[in-house]
Amino acid sequence: MRFMVIVKANKDTEAGVMPSEQMLTEMGKYNEELVKAGVMLAGEGLQASSKGARVRFSGKKRTVIDGPFSETKELVAGYWLWQVRSKDEAIEWLKRAPFTDDEEVELRQVFEMEDFGAEFTPELREQEKRLMDEIKKKN
Amino acid sequence: MKFMIIRKADLDTEAGMMPTEQLVTDMLKYNEEMIKAGVMLDGMGLQPSVKGARVKFTNGKPAVIDGPFAEAKELIAGFSLVQVKSREEAIEWVKRWPAIDGGGNVEIEIRQVYEAEDFGAEFTPEMRKHEEWLREAAEKRASAGN
Numbered sequence: 112m113r114f115m116v117i118v119k120a121n122k123d124t125e126a127g128v129m130p131s132e133q134m135l136t137e138m139g140k141y142n143e144e145l146v147k148a149g150v151m152l153a154g155e156g157l158q159a160s161s162k163g164a165r166v167r168f169s170g171k172k173r174t175v176i177d178g179p180f181s182e183t184k185e186l187v188a189g190y191w192l193w194q195v196r197s198k199d200e201a202i203e204w205l206k207r208a209p210f211t212d213d214e215e216v217e218l219r220q221v222f223e224m225e226d227f228g229a230e231f232t233p234e235l236r237e238q239e240k241r242l243m244d245e246i247k248k249k250n
Numbered sequence: 251m252k253f254m255i256i257r258k259a260d261l262d263t264e265a266g267m268m269p270t271e272q273l274v275t276d277m278l279k280y281n282e283e284m285i286k287a288g289v290m291l292d293g294m295g296l297q298p299s300v301k302g303a304r305v306k307f308t309n310g311k312p313a314v315i316d317g318p319f320a321e322a323k324e325l326i327a328g329f330s331l332v333q334v335k336s337r338e339e340a341i342e343w344v345k346r347w348p349a350i351d352g353g354g355n356v357e358i359e360i361r362q363v364y365e366a367e368d369f370g371a372e373f374t375p376e377m378r379k380h381e382e383w384l385r386e387a388a389e390k391r392a393s394a395g396n
Contacts, residue, residue, distance in 0.1 A: 153292065219299065
């Protein structure tokens with residue numbers, strides 16, 4: 112099963128404060144353990160919301176709102192994608208993350224094809240598989 | 251430049267409501283256009299927060315809180331990772347998001363991803379090499395699938 116591990120933003124990430132060399136080193140070590148265990152699939156850090164935007168859809172209307180966004184605790188600062196055998200395994204890995212302050216991290220299970228029902232017809236499943244293969248090839 | 255396109259959650263996604271066949275069709279068509287344009291790097295949907303958890307660190311000590319979480323608009327229902335030439339291009343792609351999603355009412359957030367060139371000296375050459383190695387190994391794992 113795959114889990115998205117979402118690191119929430121805080122004042123520092125929103126201010127574009129870089130993590131210390133110590134934190135970068137510890138995070139590097141942690142990421143290496145995740146990779147060696149075959150758990151790590153991907154991971155990215157997000158720049159402050161001042162560099163971002165939101166698009167609100169309402170019927171035919173499209174409204175673009177520029178960042179920054181004030182509700183810091185709602186914002187994402189980064190994420191990992193993990194392959195694990197269970198939610199408990201994901202939680203155990205997450206508890207070992209080198210977070211030292213008051214970080215909040217959310218674990219969310221990814222939808223796999225088998226989780227969908229009839230609305231994802233055999234043709235659509237074929238198409239999805241083809242698209243995912245194409246992405247892998249291009250990257 | 252890389253951007254994360256975040257589809258915020260709502261009461262329906264949190265209730266585990268499945269997308270209709272039309273929405274799946276439209277979403278795959280949209281993704282296909284982004285892939286053909288060389289824009290789409292990844293994308294997936296997330297299951298409702300009842301299947302998830304949060305870990306809150308206090309002075310580095312972890313405490314686990316099981317889902318579900320009440321504030322749907324604070325949650326993510328799905329995301330894509332895209333490679334584009336500018337923030338404006340990312341916004342233009344997002345405006346083409348399937349119109350029937352969320353019954354025509356949806357909020358999509360666009361956030362720029364940190365790339366190696368965005369970091370300064372604190373991201374030492376050694377760290378950069380290490381990071382490259384980690385990414386390659388992770389990508390291999392991701393391609394290998396289950």
